[in-house]
Amino acid sequence: MLTLDQIKNLVDEATSDLELPAKVVAATPGGHDSAYVEVFMSIGGCAQEPGRLVVGIDRSGTAPEVRRVIEARLLEHPQLHR
Numbered sequence: 240m241l242t243l244d245q246i247k248n249l250v251d252e253a254t255s256d257l258e259l260p261a262k263v264v265a266a267t268p269g270g271h272d273s274a275y276v277e278v279f280m281s282i283g284g285c286a287q288e289p290g291r292l293v294v295g296i297d298r299s300g301t302a303p304e305v306r307r308v309i310e311a312r313l314l315e316h317p318q319l320h321r
Contacts (some may be wrong), residue, residue: 240273240274240298240299241298241299241300241302241305242298243266243276245302246266246276246278246296246298246305247263247266247278249302249305249306249309250263250278250280250309251263252306253306253309253310253313254313256310257310257313257314259282259313260282260283260284261280261281261282261283261292261313262280262281263278263279263280264279264280264281264291265278265279266278266279267279269295274297274298274299275295275296275297275298276295276296276298277293277294277295277296278293278294278296278309279291279292279293280292280293280294292312292313294308294309294312296308296309
């Protein structure tokens with residue numbers, strides 16, 4: 240299972256690669272499943288500052304799988320402001 244530090248690093252890598260001004264604000268286990276975590280991010284450049292994004296992640300996935308989930312949510316976020 241990926242650690243919270245590993246999840247944060249995957250978020251940092253994804254935001255850097257996508258050239259998005261985002262950073263992890265917090266991460267917390269969610270629900271009764273210890274593999275599930277919610278990652279709270281602050282995103283700059285949103286129409287309504289501060290931009291916030293919460294991503295639910297299953298930590299039992301592989302690093303590439305988790306990163307794909309993170310990237311998909313980050314790419315989806317700007318669509319919410321149109």
